[in-house]
Structures are given as C-alpha cells and as structure tokens.
Amino acid sequence: MSNPSSLVLPPYKGSIVRVSALDDGRIALPAKFLIQPPMFGHDILDIPAFCFLGENDQAGKKVMFDLGIVKAWSTKIGPTRESVRGEEHCSCLFSSLSSIKAIIWSHHHIDHRGDPSLFPSTTSLVVGPNFKSNPAIYPGYPNNPGSVTNQDAFNGREVIELDFSDSQPTVGNLRAVDCFQDGFFYILEASGHTHDHKMALARTSEDKFLLLGADAAHHRGEFRPTPLIPLPDSITPTPFEHPNSISVCAGAAFEPIDRSSSSGAARTTPFYETSPIMMTDPNACQETLEALKVFDASPDVLVIIAHDYTVLDFFELS
Structure with a gap:
C-alpha cells in the first residue's frame, strides 16, 4: 500500500469550491448484500443516500455530483419497494435549476441517478466510460425496454461520456479529468463497483480536499x-x-x-470486505478501494462515501 505522504494532489490554480451534502433519503438492506463477513448485531444497514452540490462563486459555476434516489417509482422503474425511502427530490432545494451547469452521475444505479429530467436542457449530464455502448443502460427506457435508466434523463440535453484513456493528471494512482479546467473539481476513474463508476475530488481550500467516494465502499469498515x-x-x-x-x-x-x-x-x-454482489469487476474494485485507503489516510483529504451514516452525527445536512 502506498504511503499517504506519497499522494500527489493537484496543484492550486487559484480556484476552490464550496460543497454541500444533500440527504436524499434512506435505504435499508441486509448487510450481507453490501459487506462481508457477517457480524452479529449488524444484520441490516439503514443508510442515507447523499448527493452533493459544488459551487464555485468566483467562476459562477455549479455542479451536482449524483442526484440521489429515483422518486417516481410507479412511472419510471416499477412498484415501490419498502427498502427505499425518499423524501422530496434534491432538485426541490434549488430556486433556479438553470444555475446547475452539469450533473455528474457517479454511476447509473437507482440510488444515485435521481431525475435529471427535472433540470433544464442547458444542464449537461456527465457519464462514465463506455456508458453509451452498454445496452443495459443506454438508451433508456422506454426507448430501450431492457434498460435500467430512463430516456427522459437524456432527452434534449448534452450527454458527455468521459474517456480517461489519455487523461492527465493522475491523482492517487487514478486517472483524472479536470472537470472545468481550473483545478477545483476533478473526476476520478474508479471502476469495479460498476464499469462506469467514478469518484470526485473537490478542492475546498488552497491545500485541502474533499473526496466524494460514491460507492467505492458502502461502509467505512471496508477501508479502515x-x-x-x-x-x-x-x-x-x-x-x-x-x-x-x-x-x-x-x-x-x-x-x-x-x-x-x-x-x-x-x-x-479493515473490518469488512466488499460483498461480491457489489462488484462487476473484483480486481478493479480492489484497486479503487486501495486508492481510497490512501486518500483516507491523507491529512489533506476528507473522504465521504455516498452511504456513510456516520456523517449524520457530525455535519449539518440540507
């Protein structure tokens, strides 16, 4: 494992971002679906589903990293399930959705993609590598009856598919894209959970960062x-x-x-390992988790994963 002192973080370019965590509902699942081995008394994980708003006042740019749980179960993805409890969609928190320049999906799962159709066509949607070539997720339903996504998320807006093959710089051994080319918000290739999974690194001050780990882990016990x-x-x-x-x-x-x-x-x-159910590529999943451990050990980086219930005790959430 790399030493955190060897973690080379991106250079300061004079721009920072303010990040707000939005609590978008709850998911209750058997712990064995997410983590292993079983531990007595830790049979169910009742976890939040966070999405994040990044705001750069200097440049007047706003970006969403994930949109939380898809709320319109009956019309978009079928009957309601008791294991998922969502409140109002995070889009209801904004007075002007047109101010959001881009939505970045960490990956295509139901508890992360929300409902981009609520946002105007001027808001682009950023997806992971090979997203558009995967018939299981693109095009969306009903255009593609077998898709797990919804076509109205894509209609009328720019859908940007990232390509990390020629990416510079590399951050924490992960290929990265400087989202706005001004050094305050990076998207990191972090596959394994899904083929299109990504993390984000947000610069919150000249030398401090927030790593949005999405589903690189579902419990801190996977990397501590x-x-x-x-x-x-x-x-x-x-x-x-x-x-x-x-x-x-x-x-x-x-x-x-x-x-x-x-x-x-x-x-x-670490107390836990990732459940095989949560991996599409076990080797890539482990590589992402190893990178997460190095970020987590750095005094200059705060790691928050999408379902980290411990955050609820320490932060005031929107």
Missing part, C-alpha cells in the same frame, strides 16, 4: 483500519458515554470483532 490508519492504543478524550468509565485500550476493545484477530493483524486490517 489499515497500516496507514491502524487502530489506536488509546483515545483521548474517552469515546464512552461516561467520562469516568474504566479506561481501556481502544485497539484491544475492537480487536476481537475483526476478521483478522486470529492472525494478529486486527489493528491494520
């Missing part, structure tokens, strides 16, 4: 702990409810539940 971020010997102040609780070694408290406790590597081995 690692040799780069091992379980600590102690935590100060205590994480326990009562300040006068008996002091324990934080690492030792978690070691027994780690899948590598018998090998003595519990403090440096």
Whole structure:
C-alpha cells in the first residue's frame, strides 16, 4: 500500500469550491448484500443516500455530483419497494435549476441517478466510460425496454461520456479529468463497483480536499483500519458515554470483532470486505478501494462515501 505522504494532489490554480451534502433519503438492506463477513448485531444497514452540490462563486459555476434516489417509482422503474425511502427530490432545494451547469452521475444505479429530467436542457449530464455502448443502460427506457435508466434523463440535453484513456493528471494512482479546467473539481476513474463508476475530488481550500467516494465502499469498515490508519492504543478524550468509565485500550476493545484477530493483524486490517454482489469487476474494485485507503489516510483529504451514516452525527445536512 502506498504511503499517504506519497499522494500527489493537484496543484492550486487559484480556484476552490464550496460543497454541500444533500440527504436524499434512506435505504435499508441486509448487510450481507453490501459487506462481508457477517457480524452479529449488524444484520441490516439503514443508510442515507447523499448527493452533493459544488459551487464555485468566483467562476459562477455549479455542479451536482449524483442526484440521489429515483422518486417516481410507479412511472419510471416499477412498484415501490419498502427498502427505499425518499423524501422530496434534491432538485426541490434549488430556486433556479438553470444555475446547475452539469450533473455528474457517479454511476447509473437507482440510488444515485435521481431525475435529471427535472433540470433544464442547458444542464449537461456527465457519464462514465463506455456508458453509451452498454445496452443495459443506454438508451433508456422506454426507448430501450431492457434498460435500467430512463430516456427522459437524456432527452434534449448534452450527454458527455468521459474517456480517461489519455487523461492527465493522475491523482492517487487514478486517472483524472479536470472537470472545468481550473483545478477545483476533478473526476476520478474508479471502476469495479460498476464499469462506469467514478469518484470526485473537490478542492475546498488552497491545500485541502474533499473526496466524494460514491460507492467505492458502502461502509467505512471496508477501508479502515489499515497500516496507514491502524487502530489506536488509546483515545483521548474517552469515546464512552461516561467520562469516568474504566479506561481501556481502544485497539484491544475492537480487536476481537475483526476478521483478522486470529492472525494478529486486527489493528491494520479493515473490518469488512466488499460483498461480491457489489462488484462487476473484483480486481478493479480492489484497486479503487486501495486508492481510497490512501486518500483516507491523507491529512489533506476528507473522504465521504455516498452511504456513510456516520456523517449524520457530525455535519449539518440540507
């Protein structure tokens, strides 16, 4: 695994972006669908579905990274399922949808693509490599009865298919595209979960970044702990409810539940692995996850994955 000190982040070009996280509903699934091995008491994941608004006031540019859950189940994708609970679409939060220059789909799954048809034709839709050549997702339904996407997402707007084959720069061993050519929002090739899966790297200050990990992982236990971020010997102040609780070694408290406790590597081995159900390409999925670990270990990068319920305890969300 690479050392985080070797992570070369893009140079500052005088432009930053403000990122807002939008909470677009909940998904309840058996944990085994997303992560393995099974752990007692962690059978169901009731997780949020985040989408993100990036705003560059200096250049007057706004971009959406994902649109959350598709809400119009009955007319777009069939009967409602109890496992998905969505509120109003994130588009309802904007007074002027015409201000959004582009929608970037991290990938084509139902809990990320939302409803681009609500946005004006001036808003372009950015998709991943080979998107348009995959008959399972393009064209959309009903033009293509077997498609899992909807044609009205594409009608009348520019659909930009990314090509990372000649991309410069490379960021964290991932090929990257500078979305607006001014250094504040990069799209990173991160396939494995799906063939068109991408992450985004947003510069929030001159030397700090936010990595939008989408579905590169569905739980932080897939990329923590690692040799780069091992379980600590102690935590100060205590994480326990009562300040006068008996002091324990934080690492030792978690070691027994780690899948590598018998090998003595519990403090440096992630608690979970990605479920095979969540992979279209296991090798690419692992490569993306390894890159995610390096970003996560950098003091200059905050990683947020699309379904990270721990964020709900620390951030005020729209």
